[in-house]
Amino acid sequence: MPRAFRALVSRRATLGGVLAGVLGSGLQARAQPHAGHGGAAAGNRMVGTVDYARNGFDPSALLSDFDWGRVVEGPDGPVREWVVTGVDREIEIAPGVTFPAWCYDGRVPGPSFRCVEGERLRFVFQNGGSHPHSMHFHGIHSWRMDGVPGAGIVAPGEAFVYEFEARPFGCHLYHCHALPLRRHIHKGMYGAFIIDPDPDRHPEARAAAAARRQGTPEHASWQELVLVMNGFDTNFDDENEVYAVNSIPFAYVDAPIRIERTRPVRIYLVNVTEFDPVNSFHLHGNFFDYYDHGTTLEPTLRRIDTVMQCQGQRGILELSYAGHEPGIYMFHAHQSEFAELGWMSHFEVA
Numbered sequence: 001m002p003r004a005f006r007a008l009v010s011r012r013a014t015l016g017g018v019l020a021g022v023l024g025s026g027l028q029a030r031a032q033p034h035a036g037h038g039g040a041a042a043g044n045r046m047v048g049t050v051d052y053a054r055n056g057f058d059p060s061a062l063l064s065d066f067d068w069g070r071v072v073e074g075p076d077g078p079v080r081e082w083v084v085t086g087v088d089r090e091i092e093i094a095p096g097v098t099f100p101a102w103c104y105d106g107r108v109p110g111p112s113f114r115c116v117e118g119e120r121l122r123f124v125f126q127n128g129g130s131h132p133h134s135m136h137f138h139g140i141h142s143w144r145m146d147g148v149p150g151a152g153i154v155a156p157g158e159a160f161v162y163e164f165e166a167r168p169f170g171c172h173l174y175h176c177h178a179l180p181l182r183r184h185i186h187k188g189m190y191g192a193f194i195i196d197p198d199p200d201r202h203p204e205a206r207a208a209a210a211a212r213r214q215g216t217p218e219h220a221s222w223q224e225l226v227l228v229m230n231g232f233d234t235n236f237d238d239e240n241e242v243y244a245v246n247s248i249p250f251a252y253v254d255a256p257i258r259i260e261r262t263r264p265v266r267i268y269l270v271n272v273t274e275f276d277p278v279n280s281f282h283l284h285g286n287f288f289d290y291y292d293h294g295t296t297l298e299p300t301l302r303r304i305d306t307v308m309q310c311q312g313q314r315g316i317l318e319l320s321y322a323g324h325e326p327g328i329y330m331f332h333a334h335q336s337e338f339a340e341l342g343w344m345s346h347f348e349v350a
């Protein structure tokens with residue numbers, strides 16, 4: 001076990017304590033422009049910075065880099081296609097703390113695949129990793145395309161093609177379903193899978209469907225964000241030492257997510273947190289409408305400020321800061337422990 005992991009203390013310690021243990025390597029505390037939740041300033045925050053360039057992904061860029069793949073012509077008509085590679089990759093998940101991840105296309109979470117209801121989809125998955133992996137999509141498809149043992153588990157060096165129709169519209173996810181499942185998920189093999197509704201299929205709610213469909217005039221004003229709630233077991237004791245949205249603890253405290261007050265906000269929220277039965281999202285100074293699984297055009301919960309998700313659950317949040325005073329608004333897990341261990345974020349409303 002690498003020395004950095006051995007130095008980690010129990011998850012029950014405060015993050016300051018954890019990082020004092022992990023990072024007793026002479027890193028200097030830097031200025032804390034935004035005090036952490038509870039106002040404990042440096043005691044609740046990390047020192048040092050994660051090298052996003054070395055990781056190959058930046059949490060601020062992950063928020064909205066939807067991957068539409070490419071459309072190719074097939075004998076039965078157009079197919080939206082992606083080529084995805086499974087790889088082993090060491091990523092830095094907190095300053096000075098590396099994690100031996102297994103991931104899709106070198107990032108955790110994997111690409112945020114996006115498509116439109118009714119399209120024919122094709123995912124060519126090539127396994128460049130050291131273990132068997134798969135892509136298991138949440139959605140409606142044949143058992144043969146399920147990415148489970150006996151149907152699409154891919155040995156190292158081999159490939160498999162998953163094909164299915166994009167349905168139902170909603171905010172979904174994909175993850176590796178090789179065994180042991182728990183290990184393959186917490187190692188980092190997961191991502192968001194978003195199916196936009198096709199407005200033509202929803203004449204009774206056409207405006208709502210068009211507002212969800214990227215590329216329409218009705219959609220243009222929306223600010224959209226993908227937030228994948230996850231955690232990392234850095235010392236392999238089957239508990240998470242750090243929590244985050246999009247992998248890097250406090251990433252959006254260090255670089256708050258800029259929100260324009262004049263534009264509505266839509267969040268695709270996915271929970272893949274391993275080891276803990278639930279995770280949650282809590283918004284400060286505001287309320288939101290929630291669409292569980294994103295599979296309806298009417299909210300399933302209205303005017304709430306906290307929502308809970310079990311592992312694999314996901315949903316769409318819609319909110320607006322119109323009329324709010326500009327400034328910093330927090331959002332975070334309302335399990336205080338998760339927030340203090342990294343699942344804490346800020347909107348910078350302007």
Ligand SMILES: [Cu+2]
Binds near residue numbers: 177
């Ligand atoms: Cu796997």
